[in-house]
Amino acid sequence: MTGRWDTIREKYLPTIVVAISVIALWELLVRLFNIQQFLLPKPSAIVSSLFSEWAVIQPRILFTLRSAVGGFLLGTSAGILMAFVTARFVRLSEAMMPFAIAANSVPIIALSPIMFNWFGPLEPFSWMMIVAIMVFFPVLINVVRGLTEVNPNALELMRSYAASDFKILFSLRVPNA
Known part of the structure; x- marks a missing residue:
């Protein structure tokens, strides 16, 4: 102890x-x-x-927390889903990844006014979308890299055991991501 x-x-x-x-x-x-x-x-x-000032601050804390958590979950889920799709289809990945990397480099302050115009500045969804965009591209880029850049020796070993694509995905690629 x-x-x-x-x-x-x-x-x-x-x-x-x-x-x-x-x-x-x-x-x-x-x-x-x-x-x-x-x-x-x-x-x-x-x-x-x-x-x-707790009575004034507390609702704003909850609004911010709800927006941050909601946007994080939305952006992470969408990023992982899109990463699985782009990692599966090589041509889609080759076509989309340069745009994803370019979009990742756009400052979020440039996208915030667009979100506020579309959804309204006082709506939680506009704030969630800002957080989701901030999270989406790094998740997408890193998960795609993790899914596609596996150890060639490990991949060859899995194929020599006649592992299915599904088995390779969840036994080798997902842990690498």
């Missing part, structure tokens, strides 16, 4: 000490140099307003 606590202490204690030190230094510097609250509020003021 002692070994477990020592491991936890070694792993997390330095991070906790650094975080507390940074917050304490922040508080000290704001007080020492009398920095205006609208420029850099004290951590104690932030925590205080968090509790005093």
Whole structure:
């Protein structure tokens, strides 16, 4: 039991000490140099307003959380599904991957106004779509790479055992992705 606590202490204690030190230094510097609250509020003021304004903040936290989780699930699911399709059909992959890589390099701030015009700025779905787009392309690109760039020796071994495409997919390609 002692070994477990020592491991936890070694792993997390330095991070906790650094975080507390940074917050304490922040508080000290704001007080020492009398920095205006609208420029850099004290951590104690932030925590205080968090509790005093909780009724206002809580619905916004839930809205943001719902949008982030929904968009993450939507983008990840669509990215994985599209990756399986493009990895299966080589010509589709060759045609689509340059566009996916190019679309991945477009800043999301350029796509946000389009989503807001289509779905409305106050609708959770527009925010979900922004998150989904942010997640979709990296997932698509990395899963396609994982599915297609398998060890040739392992693939040859699976084929020498007369493994079906389905068996190769779920025994070799999916774990590689």
